[in-house]
Amino acid sequence: MSAPLPQGPRPAPPSPASTSLTFAWRAVLKFKHVPEQLFDLVMTPIMFTLLFTFIFGGALAGSSTAYLQWFIPGILVQTTVFNTVYSGMGLSTDLSKGLFDRFRSLPIWSLAPFAGLMVGDMLRHTIAGAIILGIGLALGYRPEAGLPGILASFALLLAIGFGWGWIFIVLGLVVRTPMTVMTLGFAVLFPVTFASNIMVDPATMPGWLQAFVAVNPVSLMTTALRALMAGTAGWGEIGRALLAPAILTALLAPLVLWLYRRR
Amino acid sequence: MEMEPAIRARGLRRAFGDLRAVDGIDLDVPRGTIFAILGPNGAGKTTLLRILATLTRADAGEARVMGHDLAHEPDKVRAAIAMTGQFASLDEDLTGRENLVMLARLWGFGWRAARQRAAELLAAFDLSDAARKQVKDYSGGMRRRLDIAASLIVTPGVLFLDEPTTGLDPSARAGVWRLIRGLAAEGVTILLTTQYLEEADQLASRIAVIDHGRKIAEGTSRELKAQTGSGVLHVTPLDPGNRAIALGILGETAQADPEGARLSVPVADDTEAAAHLARLAEAGIRLAEFSLGAPSLDEVFFALTGKEAA
Incomplete structure (x- = not known):
């Protein structure tokens, strides 16, 4: 081994933006080295899309094509919400491996590793959403609002992913193993996504359940996404969809910072 | 002006529930020396190191590292230290080179300079051939070398090494020892923990013996031996x-x-x-x-x- 110490002077400390960019680069590298994670992300939603469209679609909406118009915005919300679990799992893995100890012993902006996680998440949501939308389009889904509707929908999906992501970052910080994060995540997300208007019109549900579905944040997000895709969205719908992500961010971001510093 | 010691700690304490992991430890580590914390498993060595590396908060006591107060200037402490933990603090999915480039970027190097620094370190640690392999395919010895390399992106004032040779075969261990001596010769203060008495004896100019969170003896290897x-x-x-x-x-x-x-x-x-x-x-x-x-x-x-x- 030759002399490992650097000869030149130390560089100036990096800005928070540059630091976050580096963590984002790491997220991109993860996609390059672990492409199979994409499979995990889109397998279930693809299966759901095919099952619901062809098996239940006719019974629920008269025809598969008609059902697609209803279902695709919903499954996009579901995909995004479910995929937030993975950032919590990734975080839990990093913590158990001691990688975060390395980050925490560096003189960098202390939220940068989380900002990096978020950037990775945004990337994940965009890719998974694009794949699901692509399949929908191939099956005959036609958003009335066209490309602008799709772009607006994806912007909303990213906001939803950002807000919900905090839940699993908190779990990732508190729970010891990545598998537990996943199990806990699915235990919460399955009821919340099924008891919503993603798959079926809640009109046939019992009254007490309808009351829940009406205020379920997942329903509010799905309604807004449908309206964006159809080109009929008003600020009220968008505002209601963003309510849960905004509240989650306001409550959980400080909690994440506190948990992270306390460790 | 007289130089402060690299580490000066007074009355450090940290409990986890009922377990007093660190139970009132004082430490003075002169600059440029190798200092070993020796003790059996669960003696509190790792917790002590983590406190000094700003990773764990002390319940009581105070410490200065390279002249900076641990509680009030943690960022200045972080700028002056590097830590290689007991478990590889690397991204297993990334290649060795990508890990080092990422860390060099986090220290403020530009992309080109970061790649340059990564290449230097890979060469210095005899890892150039494995540079493009994912870390999960590294052997234990390679992983440890990369982990130490990752702590030398910039020259640290104090390098913390938590059980640097645990789990290594004798030749890999000898390599890490040579490396540690070389770094100390360049002026890096090294605080290492070890369960191996021989390791402390071989490397350290001073040894603190820790048991149940307390320092039960401290001195040079010769002084400790004289105590019997x-x-x-x-x-x-x-x-x-x-x-x-x-x-x-x-x-x-x-x-x-x-x-x-x-x-x-x-x-x-x-x-x-x-x-x-x-x-x-x-x-x-x-x-x-x-x-x-x-x-x-x-x-x-x-x-x-x-x-x-x-």
Whole structure:
């Protein structure tokens, strides 16, 4: 081994933006080295899309094509919400491996590793959403609002992913193993996504359940996404969809910072 | 202006529930030295290191690292230290090179300079061939080298090494030892923890022995050995056939080395050692070799804690 110490002077400390960019680069590298994670992300939603469209679609909406118009915005919300679990799992893995100890012993902006996680998440949501939308389009889904509707929908999906992501970052910080994060995540997300208007019109549900579905944040997000895709969205719908992500961010971001510093 | 020691800690405490992991530890580590914290598993070594590296908050006590207060200037402390934990703090999915480029970027290097620095470190640590392999495919020794390389992106004032050779084979261990000595020679202060008495003895100019979160002894290797108040006489009979007779002459406290022909007997001082040698000579037992040494750190640890070292 030759002399490992650097000869030149130390560089100036990096800005928070540059630091976050580096963590984002790491997220991109993860996609390059672990492409199979994409499979995990889109397998279930693809299966759901095919099952619901062809098996239940006719019974629920008269025809598969008609059902697609209803279902695709919903499954996009579901995909995004479910995929937030993975950032919590990734975080839990990093913590158990001691990688975060390395980050925490560096003189960098202390939220940068989380900002990096978020950037990775945004990337994940965009890719998974694009794949699901692509399949929908191939099956005959036609958003009335066209490309602008799709772009607006994806912007909303990213906001939803950002807000919900905090839940699993908190779990990732508190729970010891990545598998537990996943199990806990699915235990919460399955009821919340099924008891919503993603798959079926809640009109046939019992009254007490309808009351829940009406205020379920997942329903509010799905309604807004449908309206964006159809080109009929008003600020009220968008505002209601963003309510849960905004509240989650306001409550959980400080909690994440506190948990992270306390460790 | 007189230089502050690299580390000055007073009364550090940290409990996890009922467990007092660190229970009132003072530490002074002079700059540019290798300082070992020696203790069995669960003695509180790692917690102590993590407190000093700003990763764990102390419940009580205070410490300054490279002149910066741990509680009030953690970022200045972080700028002055590097830590290699017991478990590889690397991204397993990324290649060795990508890990180092990422960390160099986090230290403020531009992309080009970061790649340059990563290449230098990979070459210095004999990892150039594995640069494009994912870390999960590295051997234990390679991983440890990369992990230490990751702590040397910039020259740290203090390098914390938590059990740097645990789980390594003897040749990989020797490599890490050479590296640690080399860094100390360049002026890096090194605080390492170890369960290996030999490691502390080989590397460190000062050793603190920790047990149950408390410092039970501190000094140079020689001073610690002197605390048991005795030495050991080693003799090797020229004719191996004479070992049993020689053992009888040396008395009940004598022991035969299980592997070699060497016999050892504790002695209070040089006079007693000389008396043993005289009796062997009287009996006509010629010696191939004899020496008077301090007791091993194993014996010291036993004397200090009343327990076998882990």
